[in-house]
Structures are given as C-alpha cells and as structure tokens.
Amino acid sequence: MMIFAATSGAQLFFDQVMNGVGTGVIYASVALSLVLIYRTTGLLNFAQGELALFSTFITYWFAHEQGLPIVAALLASVAVSFVGGALIERVLIRPVEGASSPLNVVIVTLGLFLAVNALASLIFIKPGQEALQMPRIFPTGDLALGIRTSTVGFAAVLVIECLLLYLLLQKTKLGLALRAVASNPESAKLVGINTGTMLMVGWALAAPIGAVAGSLAATRQSGFDASLMQQVLVYAFAAAALGGFDSPLGAVVGGLIVGIADSLTIQYVDALDGIELVVPFVLILVVLLVRPNGLFGRTIVERV
C-alpha cells in the first residue's frame, strides 16, 4: 500500500476502480458461463469454476509443456474445453437429467466440483511443486491514465465473448433453438428440436468461456494452484445473482459491480479487513430484496 501514499485521493480511487474492473471481468466471465448453462438447462453448475480450473491447467500445459505461444495455448484449451463440456454433459449429466428430482443433477455437479479439482492437482501438479506460473497474455505496465494494459485487454476479451454469444443466440438458427429449449422444453420438442443436443451445446459453449476466465485469472497472479477458482466461483455466483441468473448482460454488469465493490472495500473499509467477502453479499441481499430476479432478470409475465 506504500506506493499509493504519494498519489492523490482521486487517483487512488480511480486505481482501485480499475483494479476492480480487472477482477470483475473474470467474475463476469465465469458468471456468463453459469448463466449460459442455467438458461439452456435450468441448472446451476457448481462445478463451473473447477472446470475452468481444469481448462486453465490445459492452457498451462499447452504453453509450458508443449511450448505453444500463450494465445495459441489458450485457443487450444478453448477447443479442448468445448469438446470436454459436451462430453461431460453426455456422460455424466444426461443419465441423471430425467431423474424425478432436479436436485440429483445438482448433486452430480457438486461431485464433479470435488472430482475435477482433485484430478487437476493429480495430473498437472508435480510432487513438491507449489504454484504454477502462467505466461502473461498482455504486456505488463500501463496503457494510459494509469490503467493497466491487462485490464483493458481483459475487458476487450469479455466484450468479444459477449458479442460472439449475442450473435450466436440472436442471429443463428442454433441460437434460436437454444433459446427455445430454455423457454419451453416441451414445446421445443414439439417443433422438432432435439432438446438433448441443445443441452449438450449449452455445456459445450459454457466450458470455453470458463477456460478463458480461468486462464486470465491465472495470469493476474504470480503463481496459481488448484484453489485458483474457488473464491472466483463464489464471486461469480454473487455476480449472476446480482445481475439475474437468466441474463447474460446481468452477468457482465453483476461481475463488474462485485469486482469494483470488493476492490473499494479492501482499500477503504478497514473494519472489514480480512472479511471483505461479506461486501458483495450484502450488496446482493439488498438487490434481491428490492428486485428478486436480479438487476436484469426478467420478471416473467404470463397472461392466460
């Protein structure tokens, strides 16, 4: 904190907001993948963060062990995650999807949470190794006005993700089918849509978004290990709840709000030193009391 001593109060505030944007973008990405699965399958995937962790290790493996440039490694990891997401839906989720209680699937995602985390450590972390170092994607240093290049880069990645997702969902036949399954699965079948395939596509799309989020999160730290995504997932859930679980835009705005609120609290509220985690939740509690569907969630109006 000493380096801030010389800067003005306004500059300090601005720096902290930008810092919050940097983390907020990561929360937003993970929240986006949560929302995507929720919208297509009606399921909260508790394993989303750990799947992102696994993808992060894959990025690391491509970059470190295979010697690919980091951007190529990230793209390769995105491709693997796409296939992996689809496979997980096929093999692990589908058998319990028809179960009488939707809780069964939730339990499977909780099991997946533990299993994927353990598996990732087992495969990727060599004995005695403490933290892995992810190569940087964006150059260090400031771009302008004291804003870090990486923050701008992260934001650009998020904007591109959102744009691609928007185009896919709103402008393609596949997107229309995905939205139909989310809106009314039975009617989707009645117009000839294979709902099982769409659920698989939902998982396949969510995993690469997580892969990007995890890999970016890893580059922000000097070293990362298997605990990388655990706190991120909690914040991402907070972001999704804040924005509304059915709204991709809400996930993005929610992620940024949570990131900024967190960063400002750490800087300014000494009383919460060490328990900054409560802040996003107080924020969420207030929003959900006032707007139970989140900031951007739709209140379903159904006339009969």
Place this chain on the structure above:
Amino acid sequence: MSLLELRGVRGGYGPVTVLHDLALEIQEGEVAVILGANGAGKTTTLRAICGMLDKVEGSVLFDGSDITKRSTQAIARAGIAHVPQGRGTFGDLSVDDNLRLGAISRKDGGVASDLERWYEAFPRLAERRTQAAGSMSGGEQQMLAIARALMSRPRLLLLDEPSLGLAPLITKDLFERLGKINEAEGLTMLVVEQNASLALAIADRGYVLETGNIVATGDAASLAADEDVRKAYLGF
C-alpha cells in the same frame, strides 16, 4: 389408406393407465374431433400420438409407418404439429421467434414467404411481431400457437382444447378460421374439444371418448344428431 391410425393403444402416466385399447382412424384431408368429459383421456390420446407418454402399447401409424416408439421431435419432423393445451407458446420469446421456431426443422427455402403469408392471415400477430408472446391475450396466443404449427407445413395438425380460456366470440372466430384453413389447404386436423357444437360444425368425423375407450363414432352430422351425444356433450 388413412393418414393416422391408432390400433389397440394403451398408455398413461406411470402406473396409471388412461387409454385402454384405443382405436381410431383419420383420412387425409378431413377434420376429426374427439369429444369427451374431463378425464376421458382426450389429451392423453394426443400425447400418445406425439410420443409424449412414458410407455405406449399398441401401434400408432402415420402415413403407413409405425411411429409408436419414435421421439417427440422425430414425430414433429415427420409432419405432425401439435398445439398443446395451454398453447405451449415460447412466452419470453418474440412473436417472430415463435413463428420461426415453427419452421426450424424445415430445410426448404419457403420459410420467409410462409412467415409473410401467416402474418397476412393473422394481422394481429404482424402488429405484435417483436412483442414477447407471453404478454399477448389468450386469443392472440392461441392464434400464434396455430400459426406456429402451420409454419411447419404439417400434414396433420393436432389441437388440444383450442377454446380453453377464450371468450365465446373468439372461440367462434377461431373455429371458423380452422374450417377455412382445412378447406383451403386440405390440412388434416384432429381436434380435442369441450365445445362440441362448434367443433362438430367444422368436423367430418367425430369420436366420443369415455374413460379411455371410444364409445361412439360416426360422421360429424350424425353424431350431432345422436340423442345420447346431444344430451351428454351438446347440452340440449
């Protein structure tokens, strides 16, 4: 050959059997109506045709091929459009999206022109193109559900209680439109309906369903004249 034929169909939900040895036949181009009290198995019959029951025994033949074991989506793609009870519109999607979804399994290039055609036939829908389907009135949603079904260019249209929750005048208008569509397109329809007199007025053939069995069948005019049917379902 009949377009749709049910032979010895038994089925229901879990341990409960609703349909017992059901048989019925619909010829290409005709409107058939299933009458029956609440709980007779009318909706279940339509669900059996569409592969929406857990288990169906017997056989459902569509255009000569056995569709009994096929999935709902495969049956839809084979040319059976089902407007379920409660309309089954995609409530949070726009009217336009709903109609496009009707044609989502089509591979031909005629979707855009069909869209304009049904907007012309249902001007209320054209006015509300971008509006969420769920925010429209019940009558408008029923029109949308039917237009969506027509967008698939079906060979057989199944309608489950289209009059449910609609005002009498709107119901009357709806059945007149259905009659016209049948005449103009030669589209085969199977209608399940509580409002027997309106349904029989556009129908060629009628079936009376009681606790999962067909107890009376005949051409629509003679059913409408039948004293038992009149007392039980027409109320006079």
